[in-house]
Amino acid sequence: MSKEKLIEGLNEDLAAELGTVIRYTYQSSKAVGFAGFELREILETEIGDELGHAAFLMDVIVDLGGEPITQPMDFEKPQGLKSMLKLDLEMERQDVENYIAHAKMAEDLELIELQMKLEEMAADEAGHARELRRMIAGL
Ligand SMILES: [Fe+2]
Numbered sequence: 001m002s003k004e005k006l007i008e009g010l011n012e013d014l015a016a017e018l019g020t021v022i023r024y025t026y027q028s029s030k031a032v033g034f035a036g037f038e039l040r041e042i043l044e045t046e047i048g049d050e051l052g053h054a055a056f057l058m059d060v061i062v063d064l065g066g067e068p069i070t071q072p073m074d075f076e077k078p079q080g081l082k083s084m085l086k087l088d089l090e091m092e093r094q095d096v097e098n099y100i101a102h103a104k105m106a107e108d109l110e111l112i113e114l115q116m117k118l119e120e121m122a123a124d125e126a127g128h129a130r131e132l133r134r135m136i137a138g139l
């Protein structure tokens with residue numbers, strides 16, 4: 001396990017977070033109707049969370065001696081609330097998996113603060129996934 005490999009992984013997480021901020025902002029604009037109104041409220045909170053995650057990852061990458069990427073990960077644009085939410089749920093699940101994997105890498109490098117923070121971020125994403133599942137169940 002090398003520091004370079006961890007930086008690479010964190011940069012992938014960063015690209016995903018930046019992409020999520022843009023995806024959720026885009027979806028908020030596309031969300032219409034009563035259910036869309038609810039979705040906008042949820043996404044608004046989550047955009048703040050994801051932006052916080054991105055800012056933290058940038059700081060950590062710099063602290064580790066890396067260069068943070070600024071190019072967001074591209075995303076699909078399914079139309080209709082249910083399709084949007086299903087995509088979001090899948091992406092949140094992937095984020096949970098990635099953070100758990102990278103927390104393990106941080107543990108191997110004895111970076112305790114980073115390990116715990118990444119685990120906390122995995123929990124944040126799992127919370128987002130739970131919110132999305134509740135929305136999907138009602139559609
Ligand atoms: Fe996030």
Ligand SMILES: [Fe+2]
Binds near residue numbers: 046095
């Ligand atoms: Fe999330």
